[in-house]
Amino acid sequence: MKNLQTIVLSNQEISPGYFRMRILAPGYQKMALPGQFVMFRVRRSLPPLLRRPFGIFQIGFLPADCEGMAEKEFVELIYKVVGSGTEVMSELHHGDRIELLGPLGRGFDLDDADGDKILVGGGIGLVPLYMLAASLKDRSKTRLLIGGRSREDIITVTEFERLGVTTHVTTEDGSLGEEGLITRILERKLDKYPGARVYSCGPMPMLRAVEAICSERKVPLQVSLEALMACGVGACLGCVVKGRNHSEQNPEYLCTCRKGPVFHSHELDWDRLHQKNMEQGESS
Amino acid sequence: MSHCRPSVTKPRLAVEFAGLKLKNPLMPASGTFGYGEEFAPYLDLDQMGAIVTKGLSLNPKAGNPTPRIAETVSGMLNAIGLQNVGVEAFIRDKMPFLEQFDTPVVVNFFGNTQVEYAEVAARLNDVPGVAALEMNISCPNVKHGGIVFGTDPKAAFDVIAKVRKRLDKPLIVKLTPNVTDIRVTAQAAEDAGADVISLINTLTGMAVDVRTRRPRIANVIGGLSGPGIRPVAVRMTHQVVQTVKIPVIGIGGIMRAEDALEFLIVGARAVQVGTANFVDPNAMQTILDGIESFCIEQGIEDINDLIGTLEL
Secondary structure (H helix, E strand, O other), X not given: OEEEXXXXXXXXXXXXXXXXXXXXXXXXXXXXXXXXXXXXXXXXXXXXXXXXXXXXXXEEEEOOOOOOOOOEEEEXXXXXXXXXXXXXXXXXXXXXXXXXXXXXXXXXXXXXXXXXXXXXXXXXXXXXXXXXXXXXXXXXXXXXXXXXXXXXXOOOHHHHHHOOOEEXXXXXXXXXXXXXXXXXXXXXXXXXXXXXXXXXXXOHHHHHHXXXXXXXXXXXXXXXXXXXXXXXXXXXOOOEEEEOOOOOOOOOEEEOOOOOEEEEHHHEOHHHOOOHHHHOOOOO | OOOOOOOOOOOEOOEEEOOEEEOOOEEEOOOOOOOOHHHOOOOOHHHOOOEXXXXXXXXXXXOOOOOOEEEEOOEEXXXXXXXXXXXXXXXXXXXXXXXXOOOOEXXXXXXXXXXXXXXXXXXXXXXXXXXXXXXXXXXXXXXXXXXXXXXXXXXXXXXXXXXXXXXXXXXXEEOOOOOOOHHHHHHHHHHHOOOEEEEOOOEEEOOEEOOOOEEOOOOOOEEEEOHXXXXXXXXXXXXXXXXOOOOEEEEOOOOOHHHHHHHHHHOOOEXXXXXXXXXXXXXXXXXXXXXHHHHHHHOOOEXXXXXXXXXX
């Protein structure tokens, strides 16, 4: 948990509007846990003013090369260009200087690593699920369900398959995989594996549907939430969600940055999580 | 300015006013630094001039619905709504952590009514580790307990006078910039017994998402902070320094050492750093190092020799 002044190693568009950025990140191999995030800052004294939170896709090592360059530790982010912040990010190249604060927050709870696992991702929400999938013991029993609007929104599925994870794809327009919503596959899988545990990240309407399905069947669910945040360290109180015991008299606001971004679904008040307008569209 | 500058290697940065002894003139702005503990992993709290807490009320406060923040050009809007743990929980759970440091603790507070203001002040007056109180009469994001007192000089005078009667510790009054003439409120604060004035709180503002046609923050109107408001803050600090005799703390969009120095040169005895803490949790240390370098470069042996040296 520190502010790292570092450089971009690579930054490629992997699907229209989706970028994959590899960043030099000494120390992340030891520190980063599945589900944690970083606060990314492009440059000092230039807009955007605030850092942006991004889930960590993976951490790894770049082997030493024949010219004597030492082994390099890296972190990878995958992001979608949705506003001015991510637009500036998409224009970065190898060697550009950036700042990374992290790894931050509470990741997935892995105490219960045996048995069937179902990971449900919506679009870019698949990002924090990769490190989770990689760290689950029984990958032959791990299934990834990934949904998106169109085929462009389905990213990195082959990498999950390489981990030994079975994948199922849906798109709303039917351009890839099955046509429809991913929650339909989730119901089907839970019919077959009622004892499974579910882990999910994606847009709020999808998370709500996943929560409804899991709570009806009493299936344990962990969700990774996205939120607008200014600081990432629990000071701005911009990213709060209502906890299960929240009331006006005894407020229980949970900071997504410190108590999350991963929550057990029973910790949250799903009926009053945010105001309605929080769920409209995405904001950079 | 002299061409032959003395060689300075270790400038004295300590400032002293209203009974407060600060190692340097830098402190965080209330509401951008939590209760201090949030920043301990990134920053040596012993290096700060003071620690200023999130605003406290008599009872815990839930705050506003989300979204509560939105980025703007060179700044941000917020409408957190003074979410806080309440004064008793603060004393019990947060104060022991803050007492470990050799740094004065300034507790920011507010109330819904005059009586509540006075009660919170009286409660904090008995807490040994509290060096001073900062009274918020300027929050734009709640219906009561803030801007209604801060925008009416008579109401400001009355509530400050009530608090003054219950308080022996130094009283800092934090002013809102959302008035026609800041000098009038500043004068009222001084007349009512404030020991120090701090300014500015956020400027009220609004932003709209053109696709959803909704306000970007749930409270519709929020407070604008960040580097974009600094010229307004420097102007108001200058005006207030010229108006009152009591010390002034400058606040508004300080991101770098030079920004802090602007306030000191116009006559602020100390400054508060706000939004910069969100951007970089180590920002205050960077600013402090920058002030020290500036003094060395300029041959300033004591920071007090710089304060109020604006050339007109």
